[in-house]
Amino acid sequence: MQQIIYFFIKNSYRLLFLLLLGISFALIIRSHSFHRSEYINSANSITGGVYENINSINEYLSLREKNELLAEENARLKEILFNKKDTVLDAKNLKYKDVLFYTVSKAKVIKNSYNTRQNFLTINAGTKDSIKSGMGVVNDHGIVGITEKTSKNYATIISILNIDVKINAKIKNSDHFGTLSWDGKNAGYVQLTDVPRLANIKKGDSIVTGAESKIFPENIPIGKIDKVFINKKTNYYTINVRLFNDMTALGYVYIIGNTEKEEIEALE
Structure with a gap:
């Protein structure tokens, strides 16, 4: 004092x-x-x-909360898009009975590998979110992979950067399709093989998922044609596809469920 x-x-x-x-x-x-x-x-x-x-x-x-809400809204809109040929409709008037074939749910990638020949991802969604093995995984830029194993809260995804993955794909605006796979070399490119030489293709054409896939809806973006080779053994094209996705930087993803997949597989 x-x-x-x-x-x-x-x-x-x-x-x-x-x-x-x-x-x-x-x-x-x-x-x-x-x-x-x-x-x-x-x-x-x-x-x-x-x-x-x-x-x-x-x-x-509050960005995290906003991102969560945006991802949920994107999942709902993608569900509408994958199930409607005419996607110009009023989402407010859409009823669940209108969604017949595909379901879509969101998740976040919490682990991602891309520098081995057999790469996997882990997401923070599992069986409690109706995630099963064999479901397609995409994001806003294109395909990401296919779900493999699930637990209650998590699931692993076989990345498209995995030499064991085979996906039906086609040249956009064309009926010519082939098998999409990865040669294990560059994380920015995948390969489309078994494309017939009758196909009219050029550098820059878009590659999308094909109609024969029971995992992905048709016309999901994959990438653009970068180089075209002729396989001398099969006399078919082998196409180098530059991915739309940056597989080294993945955030929110969307898991696609085909509600009629089991019935189709049982019939076949």
């Missing part, structure tokens, strides 16, 4: 000066409208900047 009293005594002149200075500024602001308006504007500018920064921080902290 004595130190506080000593501080005020020692700095009494300075404190008195600051007090008088503050009183004089207050009197000037109150008696002159120009100075008052300038003061208010300056105060508003400062507080506005503070509020803006606080709001930016709050928005940043």
Whole structure:
């Protein structure tokens, strides 16, 4: 307490000066409208900047929740898209009975390998989310892989960057199709084989999923033709396809369930 009293005594002149200075500024602001308006504007500018920064921080902290909501909305829209030939419809009037063939649910990739010859991913969705083995996995850019093993809360996915994966694919706007696989070399490219030489193809053409696939809906994007070779043994084309997806940076994905897959497989 004595130190506080000593501080005020020692700095009494300075404190008195600051007090008088503050009183004089207050009197000037109150008696002159120009100075008052300038003061208010300056105060508003400062507080506005503070509020803006606080709001930016709050928005940043809520990004995770917003991303979750967007992913859920994307899953619902993709479900509509995969089940309707005419996708121009009113989503609000869509009834569940209209969705006959494919179901779509969202998940997030929590582990991803891409530098071996047999790559896998792990997602944070499992049997409690109706995830089963053999379901197609895509994101907003194209195909990602096929579900393999599941637990209650998690599932593993065989990446398209896996030499054991074979997917039916075709040249967009064409009936010519082949088998999509990976040669285990470059994470940015896959190969489409067994395409007949009658097919009219050129560099830059899009490759999409084919109609014969029971895992993926038709016309899911895969990539663009980069190079074309002729296999001398089979006399068919082998096409190098540059992926639309960056398989080294995956976030949210969508798992596609074919509700009639088991019936088709049993019939065949």
